[in-house]
Amino acid sequence: MLDGISEVISKVVCKFPRCARDDGKVMRKFFTLLSREIRSYFYSPIAYIVLVFFLVVSGVDFYFQISFMNQRPVSYTVQEAFFNSIFFWFAFVLIFPLITMRLFAEEFKLGTIEPLMTAPVRDWQVVLAKFFGALFFYIVLWIPTTLYFAIFQAITHQSAANSTGAYLGAYLMLLLLGMFYLSVGCFASVLTKNQIIAAIISFCAITLLFFLGLISFILLEVSSNTRQLLGYFSAIEQMGALSRGEIDTRPMVLYLSMTAVMLTLTYQAFQSRKWRM
């Protein structure tokens, strides 16, 4: 069964290098690397465990939110409730170390980095292929959640959100935040050959980044300016706004630039392996 699924996916993914063949050698190598990264996710049991774990947690969350909303009148939609619950954030922070820990650490550990880097590929191609491979898996992880809203609509004949923009906002936020946290995970993985250490580093870093925005709830004596500044970093506040459909460019700039910074650091750390050896 698992073999069947991965075969189908890998067949789809295998087409990647073919479409890219006219875009020059550089892109072809990148897509070759990317397709190998994506396939390797679906060859490993961890991918399916993460998928199942994530579906269970988000499914239970969805169910709880609706049964909670059934008890009394509330001022938010099902979709807002789903994307702003504790359950959701808990599962959210946990998946990044699981997705990213093996990226570089496994190659260092198994020594497969040697045949990889002695092939005529550039360091940035490898770093970007690993990042986008992880991003692809992350997006696959989220696709089933769209079904929840479709099922909700089919059963209740009511929309789960006020507008399409609310869906777009929420998923845009997931994508942006996901890119940033995945790049943090990439960086953690390039630092060590031990996957567990990579997972712990990225878990700590992501948790700290995530709760940075909550400091203003804990420290009461901060000035309003500081509070506002911290608010910009608060994924929870941003998600609150975006899942209502208020699409703001500030988090986009923040997360895209932070992703670029983390990927640059990853690239530098990856290159430094040569000098540390």
Place this chain on the structure above:
Amino acid sequence: MATHRAADCQKLLRQMIKVENLTKRYAGQTAIQDLNFEVGKGEIMGFLGPNGAGKTTTMRILASFMPPTSGRASVAGFDIFEHSLQARAHLGYMPENNPLYNDMRVTEYLDYRAALKGVPHRRVSERVGDVKELCGLKDVEKKIIAALSKGFRQRVGLADALLHEPDLLILDEPTIGLDPNQIRQVRELIKNLGKQHTILLSTHILPEVEMTCSRVIIIHKGRIEACDTPENLLNQIRTASGVLLEAKTGSDNGAEELKRIPGVKDVSVSRDGEWQVFSLRADAEADVRPEVFHLASDRHWTVRELSQRRATLEDVFVEITHPDEM
């Protein structure tokens, strides 16, 4: 020896590997120091040395996997530092222990590697088919790499190194961990590859080198101790060809009499019960066995063994890398 090398160079169309003053220091220790050597097109160069001598380090530098601390090297005419990508494109490298992605199938892995190495798209399946044929991988092409035996894994590594038809192959211990039959197969394969490719090969199996390599570098403690053809190396060493005689002479001056035979340089004697064992060291060209036989027959010695012992590359290796223990 110098003239020999000059003649050698004239035959070479191009230097496939050129190494100048190559040095690599790790924290606190020098792995290789001031290496200088060249490998010409079409040569099969054996790269020998004890464990930790710097063979893998040198090969990794040549494959652009790690930079040297100082010095220069070029592969197929491309500087490994300035034109690393082109150098890598002209090089087929098989690392020590041959790490592979265990989760992929053989054909799938080779397809992936071919694309990565820039084999044109329409030629990928042809090349992958060719290397599978050449390395005897047809029967296992659909297997997952994790399920392959060591011998097949090694062949996958070799097939990978050959995919993009590189001018130069660098093979780091390609026969490690193989059984004698597999070693023989890989040796045959390398010998055949040597017809079209330049090969730099490291190994601990010295008969393999004697049989396959046109030249040999012996490296010890990060320095090149010898670089020559196997024949020349064999002629140089102290333990050149020798003759073994086991006989009952009934006297103690057997060694003196043997030493008088023309061509014999030195005789040492040991005892095995009532038998005396003479080890004669002779000039490399001279065959002194008939003279030894005549002497023994004149003196009425009882002979139970008379044999010639040829020096092997192993003797050369041991002498160069452990000179004190000789």
